[in-house]
Amino acid sequence: xxxxxxxxxxxxxxxxxxxxxxxxxxxxxxxxxxxxxxxxxxxxxxxxxxxxxxxxxxxxxxxxxxxxxxx
Numbered sequence: 001x002x003x004x005x006x007x008x009x010x011x012x013x014x015x016x017x018x019x020x021x022x023x024x025x026x027x028x029x030x031x032x033x034x035x036x037x038x039x040x041x042x043x044x045x046x047x048x049x050x051x052x053x054x055x056x057x058x059x060x061x062x063x064x065x066x067x068x069x070x071x
Contacts, residue, residue, distance in 0.1 A: 001051060009052055010067045015045060024048055025064050029056045 009025040019027055032053035040046035055061055 005048065005051055006064060007067050008048055009055075010064050010069070012045075012048065024052050025061070025068075027052060029053075032056055 010023060012024050014020055014022050014024060014027060019031060032049060035049050036053050040050045055063065
């Protein structure tokens with residue numbers, strides 16, 4: 001994990017698929033678990049999806065709340 005990965009989760013949108021345009025941090029757990037079963041895509045997006053799946057699986061999503069941009 002890189003130092004800015006957590007911030008990327010709350011700023012980077014999903015670039016493809018069923019949830020295209022949603023922040024990675026806002027992807028549903030069942031979608032992340034599907035990637036865990038079927039395989040994460042290569043590159044940065046796959047690495048970030050895997051990180052988000054780990055956070056979700058371990059109940060750590062609230063750690064991202066302070067990093068979200070305030071309206």
